[in-house]
Amino acid sequence: MLQKNLKLNLLYHELKSPLVVVETGVTSLLSRSSLYGSLSEKQEKVLRRIQRNARTAQLLVNDMLELGCVQKGIIREIPIKASSIISEVLEQVFDLTNHNLSTKIKNVIDLTRFQSILAEDGIIVSTSLEIWEKEFYLDKRKIKQIIRNLMLNAIKHMKNSIEITIKEKNSSFMFSVQDDGMGISPKYHKKIFEAYFQMDKTEENNERGHGLGLAGALILVEEMGGELLLESDVGKGAKFIVLLPMPEKINEG
Ligand SMILES: Nc1ncnc2c1ncn2[C@@H]1O[C@H](COP(=O)(O)OP(=O)(O)O)[C@@H](O)[C@H]1O
Ligand SMILES: [Mg+2]
Numbered sequence: 001m002l003q004k005n006l007k008l009n010l011l012y013h014e015l016k017s018p019l020v021v022v023e024t025g026v027t028s029l030l031s032r033s034s035l036y037g038s039l040s041e042k043q044e045k046v047l048r049r050i051q052r053n054a055r056t057a058q059l060l061v062n063d064m065l066e067l068g069c070v071q072k073g074i075i076r077e078i079p080i081k082a083s084s085i086i087s088e089v090l091e092q093v094f095d096l097t098n099h100n101l102s103t104k105i106k107n108v109i110d111l112t113r114f115q116s117i118l119a120e121d122g123i124i125v126s127t128s129l130e131i132w133e134k135e136f137y138l139d140k141r142k143i144k145q146i147i148r149n150l151m152l153n154a155i156k157h158m159k160n161s162i163e164i165t166i167k168e169k170n171s172s173f174m175f176s177v178q179d180d181g182m183g184i185s186p187k188y189h190k191k192i193f194e195a196y197f198q199m200d201k202t203e204e205n206n207e208r209g210h211g212l213g214l215a216g217a218l219i220l221v222e223e224m225g226g227e228l229l230l231e232s233d234v235g236k237g238a239k240f241i242v243l244l245p246m247p248e249k250i251n252e253g
Pocket of ligand 1: 149153154157179181182183184192197198199200211212213214215237238
């Protein structure tokens with residue numbers, strides 16, 4: 001079993017380099033027309049599609065490597081500001097889904113400014129300045145992976161808006177994301193957390209997912225001693241809530 005895991009981790013690791021070559025090559029073709037000559041509209045469209053998919057594949061590989069670390073029990077808890085978790089994840093997620101928005105929020109850390117840019121695209125960020133600037137003791141890569149997967153799902157299913165809430169609740173870090181999409185029938189609330197399960201399997205979906213996002217997020221949340229809750233019903237959108245207990249600060253001496 002362990003041997004098999006190790007082989008898989010090596011495979012994921014080996015996948016990283018060719019993906020980097022594909023992604024940087026395409027990005028270079030798209031951005032350096034002075035060097036390569038200009039592109040027709042159709043060529044650019046195909047290249048953008050390759051670029052998006054290469055980036056998605058990179059995220060998947062990183063996710064799988066991260067899960068490998070969890071299983072080996074590697075933890076990296078460092079103090080991290082809520083603002084940097086949220087802004088970095090949203091920039092990454094919108095880079096795949098709404099490139100324009102991703103560019104607009106790049107390097108914006110002022111909460112009011114961040115909120116107003118996102119609100120124009122129907123993304124509501126509800127939090128207080130105190131929480132936004134607070135440092136939490138969490139594993140940055142894991143929390144980012146969890147939030148990234150929930151956000152990609154919310155974006156995929158949203159009609160007009162998404163509400164993101166960041167709070168502290170009973171000394172736990174709470175993050176929730178609510179969309180106004182088609183919602184999930186209670187009979188699927190357990191199933192969707194199983195690996196490879198997809199309610200709405202279509203060609204378009206398969207481009208971006210494999211039914212591993214929620215399964216991975218649940219593993220990470222549980223490894224961190226937290227909870228991943230779902231409130232949803234058909235036609236009522238979906239709200240995913242992450243609750244992570246904060247480890248006590250270690251007393252020196
Ligand atoms: N916000 C959401 N609204 C409606 N359905 C959702 C939402 N998030 C997840 N689902 C359902 O749960 C399934 C599993 O999600 P996930 O594990 O992220 O896989 P994937 O995104 O690759 O399909 C999805 O295929 C979809 O049917
Ligand atoms: Mg998903």
